Amino acid sequence: MYKRQLLSNEEQVLRLIEAQGGRMKQKQVAEELDWTAAKTSQVVTGLRDEGDLDGFRLGRENVLSLPDYDPEADSGGDDEDESDDGDGSDVDEESGGRNGSDERDATDGS
Incomplete structure (x- = not known):
């Protein structure tokens, strides 16, 4: 009980x-x-x-x-950021926020 x-x-x-x-x-x-x-x-x-x-x-x-806590894992990690360096990341930084990846996707297809 x-x-x-x-x-x-x-x-x-x-x-x-x-x-x-x-x-x-x-x-x-x-x-x-x-x-x-x-x-x-x-x-x-x-x-x-x-x-x-x-x-x-x-x-x-x-x-x-916790010792095994990785804040990078929650935000997508460094791998994505490193791959974005050559894809117009300066533009994304100016737009700021979390929508930068969506804008990148839209501009990559142009």
Whole structure:
């Protein structure tokens, strides 16, 4: 009847960050788990010391990520950008935004 698993604090943090795509602000972790900033910091420090979690400062905030998190994979990677260098990427940079690839496709056929 009662199926809820008991997870360690460390496992809760890792699963939460994984569920959010592999990257999350430390403050968001504290809010989601209803923990104090101090408790969150202790758990995160332990995970970082063990190599189970990476992190960096972004302004006044800590951003946490799983060690295998690759932000390039979410945005299409460097391979696409490198192949675009000879295809009028200057024009795409001026137009900006994510629609640059659509505009490139339209101009490549001309």
